Amino acid sequence: MSNCSSGCCEPDDHQEKHSDEQRHGDHDHSHGNSKIGLIVSVILFSCGLILDFWLKPDWFTQSAWLRFSWYFASYILVSFSVFKDAIQLAKSFDFFNEFSLMGIATIGAFAIGEFPEGVAVMIFYTIGEIFQQSAVNRARNNIKSLVDVRPKEATVFRNGQWEIIAPNEVKIGEKIQIKVGEKVPLDGVLLSEKASLDASALTGESKPSSIKTSEKVLAGMLNLHQVIEVETTQLFENSSIVRILEMVQEASSRKAKTELFIRKFAKVYTPIIFVLALFITFVPYFFIEDYIFRNWLYRGLVFLVISCPCALVISIPLGYFGGIGAASRNGILFKGSNFLDMIANVTTVVMDKTGTLTKGVFKVQKVVPNGISESEFLSILSAVESHSTHPIAKAICLFHPTNQNPESVEEISGKGIQAVINHKQILAGNTKLLKSFGINYPAGLDQIEGTTLILAIDNQYKGYILISDEVKEDAELAIKQLKDLGIKTMMLSGDKDALTQNIAKKLGIDSTFGGLLPEGKVQKLEDLKKDPKEIVAFVGDGINDAPVLALSDVGMAMGGLGSDAAIETADVVIQTDQPSKISTAIKIGKKTKTIVYQNIALAFGVKIIVLILGAGGVANMWEAVFADVGVALLAILNAVRIQNMKFT
Numbered sequence: 001m002s003n004c005s006s007g008c009c010e011p012d013d014h015q016e017k018h019s020d021e022q023r024h025g026d027h028d029h030s031h032g033n034s035k036i037g038l039i040v041s042v043i044l045f046s047c048g049l050i051l052d053f054w055l056k057p058d059w060f061t062q063s064a065w066l067r068f069s070w071y072f073a074s075y076i077l078v079s080f081s082v083f084k085d086a087i088q089l090a091k092s093f094d095f096f097n098e099f100s101l102m103g104i105a106t107i108g109a110f111a112i113g114e115f116p117e118g119v120a121v122m123i124f125y126t127i128g129e130i131f132q133q134s135a136v137n138r139a140r141n142n143i144k145s146l147v148d149v150r151p152k153e154a155t156v157f158r159n160g161q162w163e164i165i166a167p168n169e170v171k172i173g174e175k176i177q178i179k180v181g182e183k184v185p186l187d188g189v190l191l192s193e194k195a196s197l198d199a200s201a202l203t204g205e206s207k208p209s210s211i212k213t214s215e216k217v218l219a220g221m222l223n224l225h226q227v228i229e230v231e232t233t234q235l236f237e238n239s240s241i242v243r244i245l246e247m248v249q250e251a252s253s254r255k256a257k258t259e260l261f262i263r264k265f266a267k268v269y270t271p272i273i274f275v276l277a278l279f280i281t282f283v284p285y286f287f288i289e290d291y292i293f294r295n296w297l298y299r300g301l302v303f304l305v306i307s308c309p310c311a312l313v314i315s316i317p318l319g320y321f322g323g324i325g326a327a328s329r330n331g332i333l334f335k336g337s338n339f340l341d342m343i344a345n346v347t348t349v350v351m352d353k354t355g356t357l358t359k360g361v362f363k364v365q366k367v368v369p370n371g372i373s374e375s376e377f378l379s380i381l382s383a384v385e386s387h388s389t390h391p392i393a394k395a396i397c398l399f400h401p402t403n404q405n406p407e408s409v410e411e412i413s414g415k416g417i418q419a420v421i422n423h424k425q426i427l428a429g430n431t432k433l434l435k436s437f438g439i440n441y442p443a444g445l446d447q448i449e450g451t452t453l454i455l456a457i458d459n460q461y462k463g464y465i466l467i468s469d470e471v472k473e474d475a476e477l478a479i480k481q482l483k484d485l486g487i488k489t490m491m492l493s494g495d496k497d498a499l500t501q502n503i504a505k506k507l508g509i510d511s512t513f514g515g516l517l518p519e520g521k522v523q524k525l526e527d528l529k530k531d532p533k534e535i536v537a538f539v540g541d542g543i544n545d546a547p548v549l550a551l552s553d554v555g556m557a558m559g560g561l562g563s564d565a566a567i568e569t570a571d572v573v574i575q576t577d578q579p580s581k582i583s584t585a586i587k588i589g590k591k592t593k594t595i596v597y598q599n600i601a602l603a604f605g606v607k608i609i610v611l612i613l614g615a616g617g618v619a620n621m622w623e624a625v626f627a628d629v630g631v632a633l634l635a636i637l638n639a640v641r642i643q644n645m646k647f648t
Contacts, residue, residue: 037077038126044074045119052116064113071115078122079106096271098308105304109621112294112301117621121305128629131636151219154185167219168236178228184221187234189214198222214398257341266309273307280615295617302614305624306607308632315599315635322642323592330647331576332585333559339571343554344589345535349482349582350525350548352540353493353500355391356558357478357507357579358469360541362395365450366466377463379404381455384419384428387411392453392467412436414494414517416453427456430496432515434461447498471503478579479507485583490528492521492548521548529553539574539582556582587647595642599635606631 048070051060060066079102086099102125109118154167155177162177167185170176175191178184184197190213198208199221208224211217217230219239236242281300285291320337327334334340354360369377378396383404385393388411406419406426415436416429427433434441434456441461445452454464482489491512493500500514513524525548528536538545538552549555549569557570558577567573574581610627613619619627 034078034081034126035130037080038123038130041074041077041119041123041126044070044077045116045123048074048119049116067115068110071119072110075106075110075115075119075122078119078126079103082122082125096274098270101270101274101304101308105301108297108301108304112298114298114621121621121625124625124629128632131633151183151185155179167239170232170236172232172235174232176230176232178223178230180223180225180227182223184217184219184223184230185239186219186230186232186236187239188217188230188232190217191229191231192226195226195228196224198224257338266313269309270307273304277301277304277307298621299615299617302619302621302624303611305621306610306614306619306627308628309603312600312603312635314632315603315639316596318636319592319596319599319639319642322595322639323588326592326642326645326647327585327588330581330584330588331574331578332581332588333573333575334585335571335573339554340589340592342535342589343537343572343586344593346487346537346554346586347533347535348488348490348528348537350490350492350528350536350538350552351509351579352521352538352545353491353495353503354469355541355577356539357475357491357503358471360391360469362392362451362467362469364395364399364465365468367463368465369463370461372457372462377455378402378465380421380426380457381428381453381465383421384409384417384426385453387419388417391469392451395467396453396465414520425458427459428453430454432517446496448496449499449502451495451499471507472577472579474578474580476507478582479509481580481583482586483508485586487586490524492516492524494518494521518545518547521545522551525551537582537586539579541577556585584647588642591642591645591647595638599638602635602638603631 048067051057051070052067060070082099083103086097086103089095089097089099102121106118106121109115109121151167153164154170155162155164156170157163157175157177170186176185176188190211192213194210194212195217196208196210197217199218219234219236219242277300280303281293281296284296285293317337320340323340324334324337327340334343351357367374367378378400379402382397382400382402383406385396386402387393387406387409404421406421407423409417409419411417412429412433415433416427418433419426419428427437427439430452431441431446431454434454437456437459439456439459439461441454441456445454445464448466451467451469452464453467455462479489489509489511491500491504491509493512493514494516495514497514500512503509504512513520516524525536525538528534529551535553537554537556538548539556539558540549541558545557546569549557549571554572555570556572556574557567559567559573559575572585574585607627610619610623614624
């Protein structure tokens with residue numbers, strides 16, 4: 001099979017060596033020609049078999065030159081591209097590959113008068129090549145169909161009128177218009193009162209999402225009902241759909257250990273097979289009295305055909321590529337096949353709370369000022385929080401907008417914000433922040449159920465605001481699914497321990513720790529990883545989660561509302577923001593690994609049996625063709641199964 005020899009065969013692999021580029025060079029262009037040549041070759045070959053074994057006319061069977069010419073015409077139509085590739089690779093000093101292997105085997109078959117078998121090898125080889133290319137294209141197209149989601153134009157408001165321009169020319173902060181049936185060209189926030197959007201191209205979810213003013217809109221979403229207006233927040237090259245495409249297209253460059261092993265194995269395996277074939281042909285001369293060169297040459301040629309490593313070096317990368325494609329259709333982006341392997345072995349899933357198990361959409365529930373008016377309290381708090389991107393800060397600014405501007409702002413990681421307004425020192429954050437500055441506050445603030453944000457002015461406590469977040473609809477289901485897979489669960493949160501423990505109890509999480517700074521989360525994960533048997537996946541969405549995502553065996557980020565830092569650091573991105581997709585990702589990893597191992601067992605099992613039979617003279621060239629092309633086709637069909645599976 002083409003694209004499979006020593007160290008090749010990766011669909012859409014951008015890091016192949018020069019010799020592999022030669023293999024792929026004219027592949028797509030030549031396929032149309034190879035199909036026509038294959039049809040003509042099969043007709044000639046079939047007619048030859050009818051004349052040889054059924055009608056048996058003397059003018060054909062007794063004329064060696066005519067038989068040779070007839071079968072050779074059929075042979076050359078399907079073997080030309082094979083010899084062309086073999087010569088090109090030889091120029092790069094790559095002599096041991098499937099092209100030279102097949103060429104030598106079939107020339108040898110012609111040399112000993114086994115014309116039909118020589119042609120049969122090339123015909124079935126070409127048929128297998130076409131099936132293989134079709135399977136690779138299907139896997140590639142399932143992923144590259146995302147390219148069609150990229151909008152080609154944007155309607156932007158400039159100079160008092162709407163103009164249609166290319167999306168990459170739109171600037172941040174500009175107003176764009178999306179008509180019914182059009183795709184959103186850039187990430188932004190909704191300016192219109194409401195919108196109904198189909199995000200299936202991004203997330204795999206068919207259910208339309210309804211959003212309101214100021215909520216996030218992602219490039220690639222389809223506008224369903226009325227004309228809407230959006231203010232852009234990202235340049236086109238940084239938009240969600242472009243980021244998805246880049247991540248998926250780069251995924252094939254990161255190989256799984258199994259895949260890397262098979263590639264290295266093929267580089268050693270193929271030349272060894274050549275040497276063994278020579279041994280089978282010539283060594284028996286020294287040990288067998290009635291040695292007949294023609295018979296042992298035939299056995300050596302059969303051995304060569306059987307030994308082609310196509311089934312391994314094609315179906316295994318294709319299996320991983322299919323797994324990446326299946327995941328992307330479910331709104332899950334794997335950044336490499338190595339992470340498919342790793343996630344299949346996960347024993348514990350550790351999760352952040354806010355934005356991962358909860359919606360991260362906060363609403364102000366209660367304002368409790370102390371010694372100042374509610375309006376002044378909210379104005380100061382809103383002015384400070386306007387310089388933060390945290391969901392809590394956004395909720396406060398939306399609840400009470402203000403025109404005040406702090407003279408200085410400093411974020412204190414895991415605690416809050418320190419600022420100066422009108423020459424007064426302002427502190428806005430949690431109780432840890434107040435403790436670090438030695439500020440007294442009422443007892444019981446730590447026990448309030450919900451998220452509290454405390455304000456202090458010039459080291460004096462000035463009240464607090466109570467904000468609530470909602471648990472995601474599928475959070476409880478997500479924990480149940482993980483338990484069904486035998487995976488332990490843990491939650492780490494910077495929020496108050498009492499609140500964290502309460503949510504964990506409701507969801508059924510095995511263990512939880514609240515009130516953690518980013519370094520506290522890192523410490524907990526390091527403690528967990530001290531057990532060498534633990535394979536840990538961490539799921540988070542915030543900037544403060546980036547260190548833990550990097551430390552975990554598999555880092556998973558919520559891609560819809562997650563920060564850029566978390567998404568860049570993570571190995572897997574859940575585009576739907578649904579925690580139930582964690583188990584889906586694990587199931588896809590497990591199924592991919594199963595299929596890969598099945599193909600390894602199938603390829604090795606059948607080949608070893610037929611190799612032994614071939615060396616012993618029991619198997620002929622027809623069995624050799626099955627052991628090579630037949631097994632490769634079965635392995636390919638097995639590999640593409642994952643693309644049609646459902647994992648929810």
